[in-house]
Amino acid sequence: MGPGVRRVLLGVLSALVLLAVAAALLALVPTRTRVIAATVEGDSATIERGRYLAMASDCTACHTAPNGPAFAGGLPIASPIGVIFSTNITPDRETGIGAYSLADFDRAVRHGIAPRNITLYPAMPYPSYAHLTDADVMALYAYFIHDVSPVRARNRRDEIPWPLSMRWPLTIWRKTFAPNPDAVAFDAARYRDPIVARGAYLVQGPGHCGSCHTPRAFTLQEEALDESGKSYLGGGQVIDGWLAVNLRGNPADGLGGWSSEQIITTLRSARDPVHAVIGDAMSDVVVHSTQYLNDADLLAVASYLKTLPPDAHPASSFAADPATARALAAGEEAGRGAQLYDDNCAACHHTNGRGATRALPEIAGNSSVLAADPTSIIHLILQGSQLPGTAAAPSPLGMPGFGWRLSDQEVAELGTFIRQSWGNHAPAINPEQVHQLRQTLAR
Amino acid sequence: MSEPKADSTENATHPLSRRSLVKGLALVPLAAVGLPGCSAAASDTSESADTPGERYTPTFFKAEEWAFIVAACDRLIPHDEHGPGAVELGVPEFIDRDMQTPYASGDIWYMQGPFVEAPPELGYQGRLTLRDILRVGLGAADAHCRRQFDGKTFAALEPAQQEAVLKSAESGELQLEGISSKVFFAELLAEVRNGYFSDPVHGGNKGMGSWKMIGYPGMRADYTDWVEVRDKPYPLPPVDLAGRRG
């Protein structure tokens, strides 16, 4: 090895060491957070407000295990690095958060920092909760400390192998990507009217809709945390094999074709006269969270969502076309896709693709059918889906799955048919996509 | 990016999921638990109706019994100019398999004694389950044939002789040892019809042959567009449980 090469190598090595030291410093230097108050009164109005906010924030989605006591944790959450178990956030002093001060609570919820400066996995959506106001954090604290029943349940150890279990990369991630609450503090003046502003707050903060509905970069942070980013709520993440849909103003595959009323009804009951929520992921959100939002807040959320502009180049479009319905009603079947539709789908969704208003969802012009990513539609054809019972609409209407009798080729042909009939224009589905999803679902 | 993703690793398609792993396990297709004769790769649009009766090996009926069943099927629903016969549609296979279902073992019948004679209007009062009615009945019928036709069993008779035996069983005229020929015949005919007409998944009606013959649309369950059509026949071919078209 010549002297020149040795010098270059030394230079590279020193740079790496410097980087490592910088990273370590970044990781190890504790984050200073603003203390919002010493403590909170446990008066009934504040607690009630906290209860409402806890539903709006859907804490139960992760912190209550199926059939388990409320907020006692223990729900396993799949992550790219292993299984994480949610924690006990009941006010039990030993095993829960009973010993938390308000400052501890705030650091966890808005900053993502647990006691002893441990960074929380972003399964906890603190980048969204960072938008919560001080007053709302205090109300949540009052509810959890003074009203929730304490449950004795030790937190389970996460099943993450070393070296992935090292926390300091997570600290670097947090410092790089999670906003400081003060930087994203709610400012109503940014929005054109107070209803839209309230909606923005609910969607960006407690609702944390972006955790699922905003695409994530390869470094796993949401690409945008509010409407200033053009991919905000643009859909694309797949949760449990279901696509989180595009909530922007795209006329075909977003909310562009939805009225405010339809958005409100869907958040309240997981369905509206022509749409239905597909898959458990969002159904659970309706059951535990959005069905309890009051009328004013639902209107606010819908109003805010309707302000989001469409993507510049949407993948899909819709222009109603009676040709498909006419052909099918006369018994004419242009290809295998049409035959498969007649044999599997027409019984409920009918030859005109309109289903039945207030009972069976429309396929023609349906934003989920037209989604760029066909994951949900493939999943639906394979396994069906069932609506939950909600207070506003108790019927657990469901669709059976057909994967047991359709090959990958057939699912692809059928899915393509529905995405390209009655005026629907969305990209075709190929059998490989079906095959992939089947594999994943079988796991 | 408008193309659908076709990622090579599952992690890239499934970034951080907040939801339960346990829930993921519940996503196994419900009917992956053995639906006989079905596979996810079924994509044939038709099946030729050859003679599967010869290819199937019975697991309930013994060889002689099987011969009776095949011959009886051939007489009761023969192949002719109107359409396929029971044998070519696999009805013997259906019956053999059906005999092994809970139904044939009296699952939905009240089988407690005492068993007494009663007027025919009060229904079957025997202690034999369906599988035994057929087994005992065809055994007794064969015994009768051997006596009547110089040692020949039913299967060895000429078609005209077989028809005569069946007719006399149908009317109850035929005296059988230990079982009413009328009951035996009625149950046998019912089974043959069940096998001829039920969904191919149960073993008979291969290729939906009977449905095509009579114009039955099969497992369609939607005639919304056809309720009020008076001037033309219903045009779609039958579809079966496996999703194949006839």
Next chain:
Amino acid sequence: MAVMQPKVDAVIVGMGWTGAIMAKELTDAGLRVVALERGPDRDTQPDFAYPKVVDELEGSVYRKFLQSLSQETLTIRHKIGDTAVPYRQIGSFKPGTGVGGAGSHWSGCHFRGLPEDLKLRSHVEQRYGRRFIPPEMTIQDFPVTYEDLEPHFDHFEHVCGTSGKAGVLNGVRQEGGNPFEGSRQRDYPLPPNRNYLGAEWFYKAAREAGYHAYPIPASNASGPYVNPYGCQMGPCNFCGFCSDYGCLNYAKASPNVCILPVLRLRKDFVLRTNAQVVRVNLDRARTRATGVTYLDAQGREVEQPADLVLLCAFSLYNVHLMLLSGIGKPYDPVANTGTVGRNYSYQGKSAVEMFFGEDVQANGFIGIGGGGTTMDDLNGKQLDNGKAGFVGGGIIWARQPGAGPVRGIAVPPGTPGWGSAWKRAIKESFRHSFYYEVQGACMSYRSHYLDLDPTYKDAFGRPLLRMTFDWHENEIKASQFLTGKALDMCKTLKPKAMSGEGWKTGSHYNVTIYQSTHTCGGAVMGDDPRTSALNRYLQSWDVPNVFAPGANAFPQNNGYNPTGIVGALTYWAAKAIREQYLKTPGALVHT
């Protein structure tokens, strides 16, 4: 040693229509309710999901949605003195089981009752004289009027999404409806279903005979619908799998679709399935029920104490439980004493098949359980019984619940049952034939009754219910008369062949042929505790904290299907419980 459950306000036996209605009403009133259903839980998903549900072998041969007779059935004999033998195979009637009960597998015909049919004895005596009623005929008035029940008929129709056309709206006749019906306060919640070919031609045939045809009120939704409880129904797509099957797209009204979704969200409602109630427990004086005993899925005895016991099992099993538990005095037909078991009745049925040429697209596979066309010109007060020579009446209707080859293909008379000739016949008739049916009223008689069998037992060691019943000359005459009229109607349609006849004189009740599941009576409602087991609120005269809503309460059966009256009576009884009984527990009627 029985396991003891904590006491609740009300225990409901059976989760069919009457059980679901009672559960909804009582939880509305704030009661804590436990419902015990002997069968499994059932719902559209996954039990009635398309396409597996439309498998004829599973549904109509294996009868997977019906009650299996292996554990529980009844014995039947034609007359006193005969030996009753078990109903071993499903034939004449089809009890249900599981959540939804027969309400899941019924067809959907949803009639009210004619005002005069609810006061049958008075009507017949007034018009034809007392002597017109044979001495052994024990028909009685219902202790409620059509006006009493009207709001409940109306409400139940709205819960079910019944699709029909009002005939008399607030006293005013309406075009297209039944001109002979009792007046109603508002129209049906949905318009009538469309007509399949046979239903359309019925109007033609009716016109020729001078009859007033109207659409059968069908609880098979003609369009998407949301009922008063917020439960959703889809539109019927005429799949032809109503009878014996659960509905695949939420179109047929059932407890599962119309009421259970709300109940399942209620904390005060607890549903236990695979829970076989074996008896109602009474206190020592036998004037008060303390609760029920049931067998859990493992077969352990469990006691469920409650302040109120609602017997909401299938009509026959309500009577069975009353007899087994000692609620009321068993009826003795010879001594003419006792009330529990008396006045059992059924329903008359016969059909006329018509066969047409290839140009007639009858398409028997297109089916709707409750839809079709009928007329009341031979029913209720329209019929001159004096001339016709029998008590009661009936309807003639065009109905096509859906035919499939496994369920049976009609062939012209004289066609052999097998062979080439049979093949040719089924090919010709499957798509080109349909039928009209007669459904006749059935009176009650002193010697037609229910009691406990002396010999046969169920799987739980209890004596089976014994039914003593046959066709009386009155019903045979009715069958011959009505079927004659049906044949006349069918002739006007000029089929190339036709078959059908009324019952032959001297023929007997045949349990092997399906007729209907309209088994009525046995614990009838009345004003007189000597001739009824229940008072006008369906409350037991003998044990006031037991109510037994169901068709068991009918003193006799009329020409319509019973479900409309059954639902209305249950809402009527629930109202009495809520407004009177809960405030002042005890007998609601004093004689």
